[in-house]
């Protein structure tokens with residue numbers, strides 16, 4: 001075959017292969033966009049596990065009329081401008097791909113109104129060259145992204161969708177992680193027209209308030225008994241909740257880690273925690289935790305994986321040992337207090 005430039009839609013569908021694994025990946029991208037736009041309130045409507053519909057409304061900064069077409073096109077972002085920005089990412093998004101990718105494998109409609117603009121507009125992309133159409137709309141300040149029929153035009157991907165229940169449980173998990181990373185945001189989730197989750201905003205960062213949300217996400221027994229800790233060096237900070245070894249679960253369903261507010265499934269962090277628990281834990285139990293690591297943005301590379309599930313630390317050893325020592329000390333102190341308590 002001769003070499004040909006791919007049509008925009010096809011190029012975007014190929015890119016979508018890396019970012020949009022299932023409806024939950026769409027929810028993650030859209031929620032991250034809303035948070036990057038400083039939204040404090042999210043309403044997430046899901047139909048049929050997300051395959052039929054995913055609609056996310058936020059009260060964030062919105063997208064101006066003359067930027068709607070750009071928002072829908074690939075390699076267009078308001079979050080970075082040059083390579084220096086890429087070295088120290090502070091937003092959740094930066095690739096400028098999500099909306100274009102999602103829009104190429106579903107029916108996507110974007111409706112938005114910045115507070116400074118008197119009217120709202122809606123936009124969607126059509127055809128092989130993904131021409132953007134724009135029409136007047138009605139919408140309060142903020143943005144709604146409405147997605148229907150995920151993978152309707154990519155049957156090979158649609159085949160991999162599981163039952164509505166399974167797909168929804170993946171979405172639920174993504175939202176739990178968001179709920180744990182952003183206490184200050186009010187999140188409502190409706191599935192098939194019924195409200196299934198509500199995480200009210202935690203306005204004051206007090207333990208009692210934080211633990212209430214922790215209970216909603218991780219279960220009340222974890223929230224009640226978990227040990228809170230906080231530790232810092234000159235440039236790293238870690239805080240969070242850990243289950244005491246005797247309270248740890250038998251399955252790894254409560255293992256949450258966040259790096260600079262970004263949800264992660266990080267091998268290095270998990271390894272450090274596992275190692276810290278090693279001598280305290282009986283064989284069948286697994287570490288149970290929600291931990292938050294903060295370090296300077298230029299000390300982590302988030303541009304490692306298209307779905308941004310992974311990060312790379314510049315100082316791997318230091319990060320690992322910092323977590324290991326902090327958690328170990330906490331567990332040791334807890335263990336000691338148990339022994340003293342039993343002896344008294």
Ligand code: ADP
Nearest residue numbers: 033037071077078093094095096097098099143
């Ligand atoms: P990225 O998040 O990597 O920049 P996206 O394709 O996810 O790329 O979004 C493209 C752009 O559209 C963003 O940079 C942002 O300017 C705008 N945008 C997307 N969603 C929202 C939203 N909910 N509120 C405000 N702006 C948004």
Ligand code: MG
Nearest residue numbers: 029033093098
């Ligand atoms: Mg994005």
